[in-house]
Amino acid sequence: MTDDVAALIASLMREVPDFPEPGIQFKDLTPLLADAHGLATVTDALAATAEGADLVAGIDARGFLLGAAVALRLGTGVLAVRKGGKLPxxxxxxxxxxxxxTATLEIPADGIDIAGRTVAIIDDVLATGGTVAATTALLRHCGATVTGAxxxxxxxxxGGRDVLEPLPVASLYTV
Structure with a gap:
């Protein structure tokens, strides 16, 4: 991604020391999402990585916000990948x-057929890669082709990127 996008993210990201536990430097993207220019810039940059997908999967919870914005930009639908127990x-x-x-991710089994569709995964943060890997497995199990995250x-x-190989992964800002 461009240095301008990364610089914007860095300028709008808030660091919270010792959260959720001592020694952790929590990276809070809330100020970025609340800034109209920041949200538009990030949406455009994420959408550029997902071109060609016919569905966007946003991971619970901030991935819902970003995924919906990217889907609107691309003219596709959005699929909310929920934490376990949140869907009927x-x-x-x-x-x-x-x-x-352990944790569980879910999508509806009725009303949304993703078999044969190309899906781009969108989320806020890539850490260990477990959530994106599970999302990828879930979508593939349902017959979708995952184009990348x-x-x-x-x-x-x-090391999340290593866990996801060979899935293409794009990140707008790395620390």
């Missing part, structure tokens, strides 16, 4: 490992 049955689900336990912020020290 029937659902397609994918459970994945976390550092301490794009995020606003990538935390490179956590």
């Amino acid at each position: 049955p029937p659902v397609h689900s994918e459970t994945y490992s976390l550092e301490y336990g 794009a995020v606003v912020l990538e935390l490179t020290a956590l």
Whole structure:
């Protein structure tokens, strides 16, 4: 991505020390999303990475906001990939490992047929890669072709990109 986009993200991102626990420097993208120019710039940059997809999947929760904006820009629909237990049955689900336990992602099994569709995954942050990997597996299990993933912020020290190979991953800003 361009240096201008990265500089804008850096200028609008808030760092919160010792959150959610001591030693963690939380990267808060809320100010970026609340800024009209920042949101438009990030939307355009993410949309450029997803061109050619006929559906955008936004991951719970900030990925919903970004995914919807990207879908509007591309003229596609958006699929909300929800945390487990948030949707009424029937659902397609994918459970994945976390550092301490497991988590589940879900999409509706009725009313949305994604088989044969090309889907771009959009999220706010790429850390360890587990959530994007689980989303990719879920969408593929349902017959979709995942074209790639794009995020606003990538935390490179956590190695998420390596977990996702060979899936194309675009990040607008890396730390």
